[in-house]
Amino acid sequence: MNFFELEAVGGPWSRRLARRRAGFDALPWHEAALGVAPEALAAARWVWTQSAFSEYASAAAFAEIATRMLAAGAPIDLVAAAGDFVADEMLHAELSARVAAALGGAVALEVDYRKLVRPPSGQGVLLQAAELIVRTSCVGEALTLPVLGLAKAQATSPLIRRVLTRIIRDEAHHAQMGPWFLDWAADRLTDTDRSHLGRVATSAIRDFSPLFGAACGPGTGLGVLACRDYDAAFAEALSRRVVAPLKTRGIDVSFDAVD
Amino acid sequence: MRRFTPIKILAVALTSTLAGAPALAGGAECAAAQAAKDHELEELRAELFQTKPEVALGESRDHFRPLCDADGFPLVGNLMRKGPSLIQPSAYCAEIRKLATR
Numbered sequence: 001m002n003f004f005e006l007e008a009v010g011g012p013w014s015r016r017l018a019r020r021r022a023g024f025d026a027l028p029w030h031e032a033a034l035g036v037a038p039e040a041l042a043a044a045r046w047v048w049t050q051s052a053f054s055e056y057a058s059a060a061a062f063a064e065i066a067t068r069m070l071a072a073g074a075p076i077d078l079v080a081a082a083g084d085f086v087a088d089e090m091l092h093a094e095l096s097a098r099v100a101a102a103l104g105g106a107v108a109l110e111v112d113y114r115k116l117v118r119p120p121s122g123q124g125v126l127l128q129a130a131e132l133i134v135r136t137s138c139v140g141e142a143l144t145l146p147v148l149g150l151a152k153a154q155a156t157s158p159l160i161r162r163v164l165t166r167i168i169r170d171e172a173h174h175a176q177m178g179p180w181f182l183d184w185a186a187d188r189l190t191d192t193d194r195s196h197l198g199r200v201a202t203s204a205i206r207d208f209s210p211l212f213g214a215a216c217g218p219g220t221g222l223g224v225l226a227c228r229d230y231d232a233a234f235a236e237a238l239s240r241r242v243v244a245p246l247k248t249r250g251i252d253v254s255f256d257a258v259d
Numbered sequence: 260m261r262r263f264t265p266i267k268i269l270a271v272a273l274t275s276t277l278a279g280a281p282a283l284a285g286g287a288e289c290a291a292a293q294a295a296k297d298h299e300l301e302e303l304r305a306e307l308f309q310t311k312p313e314v315a316l317g318e319s320r321d322h323f324r325p326l327c328d329a330d331g332f333p334l335v336g337n338l339m340r341k342g343p344s345l346i347q348p349s350a351y352c353a354e355i356r357k358l359a360t361r
Contacts, residue, residue: 003322007265014266043342046323050339052269053325057333092337097269106269110322111333118332140336151340167337207328208338217342225340234338 004053004109006097020091029102032159032222041103044222049106051223052096055167059089060116061136062174068120068129069181078181081173088170095163102159103222122200127193130185134197134251137178139204139242145171146237150229156221164223175241182249191250198252205238205253 008014014021033041066082100106118135120128145168152164182189189197212231219226225233243253326334 004269004325005267006269007267009263010266047340047342049269049323050325051337053333054335054337054339057325058335058337061335094268096337100269108322110324112331115330115332118328118330136335140334140338144336144338147338147340171337203328204335207334208326211326211338211341220342223340224342227341230341 001110001112004049004056004106004111006052006056006093008094017087017091020087021094024091024095024098027162028159029098032099032157033103036103036220036222040220040222040224043217043224044220045100045103045105046107047222047224048096048100048103049109052093052100052106053109053111055089055092055096057116058136058140058174059086059093061132061140062086062089064117065129065132065136068125068132071125072129074129074181075184078177078184081177085170085174085177088174092167092170095166099160099163099223122193122196126185126188127196130182130189130193130197131200133178133181134201134246135204137175138182138246139201141171141175142178142241142245143208143234143237145175146233146241147225147230150233151223151225154219154221154225154229155223160221160223179245179249182251186249194250195252198246198254201242201246201251202254205242208234 032044036044062082062085066079066086069079069082097106117132120131122128122131148164148168148171152161152168155161155164212234217224217227219229246253326339328334
């Protein structure tokens with residue numbers, strides 16, 4: 001185990017990202033923490049540190065997806081997008097980390113860099129690519145969008161609002177990749193494959209279930225949501241953005257397992 | 260051979276003065292670190308350090324962990340938007356393992 005840290009090497013490698021990072025340094029980094037109660041700051045630092053690592057792990061997932069897509073002979077523009085999403089997620093990790101720093105510092109997050117992406121369990125390169133895409137794009141990214149949208153709507157800090165705006169802009173594309181890939185692969189996947197993908201989606205959703213029903217803290221306006229708001233947004237997103245699009249493609253989520 | 264001076268974006272300071280609490284990061288040498296030098300922010304930070312760890316961080320002395328599945332792989336998606344008092348990640352992983360055995 002290691003503590004989660006991020007660093008950049010600079011030089012030509014930072015210049016390469018200059019266009020995509022345009023405006024980052026001009027964000028109002030000094031503003032977010034001013035006048036905020038210590039408890040609210042602590043909650044926000046925890047959430048934004050978790051956010052930075054989530055983005056880092058998502059980068060690993062898209063890198064794995066790009067590799068599996070290549071092996072499966074997927075369309076080159078889809079493969080290129082998956083590779084490009086790695087850079088998106090790295091920039092989101094940077095933004096989240098800088099927010100945590102601006103709020104007083106990140107919390108100590110113990111991570112295992114050798115275990116960033118759950119390996120697919122299906123047989124065959126196409127099903128393995130589809131499995132990763134269902135888990136990452138059709139579930140994770142699809143659920144992320146409305147939750148971050150709500151956090152943005154409730155943000156009282158201009159910095160938080162602007163950072164979330166940038167992240168949401170990119171995540172929308174990440175969530176779209178899944179349905180596009182499944183539509184391309186539709187004739188190549190069997191009913192057995194689709195049943196497997198349904199179990200994968202169900203398992204991915206079920207993993208979030210301990211988030212619900214526990215004691216609840218208040219929202220902070222710094223990207224931390226109150227339980228009631230979070231739960232409602234999650235449930236709505238689950239039904240409309242995850243279950244329905246998958247069902248359209250013959251992939252059924254078992255609600256018994258999700259309840 | 261090049262000599263690198265990496266730019267720290269997120270760092271953990273293991274020598275945190277927050278007694279008994281998980282270590283805090285604060286040494287990021289980026290634009291955000293400038294904010295830490297702001298006088299008002301320093302006051303806030305000092306106040307935070309005086310807060311009980313359980314209150315400030317909402318968890319025990321253990322280091323934090325990311326949300327994970329039954330086998331310890333991180334969950335995909337930027338979905339952890341509830342405050343730390345809600346759930347302890349170590350307890351979360353234990354809960355996930357229980358679910359997986361059902």
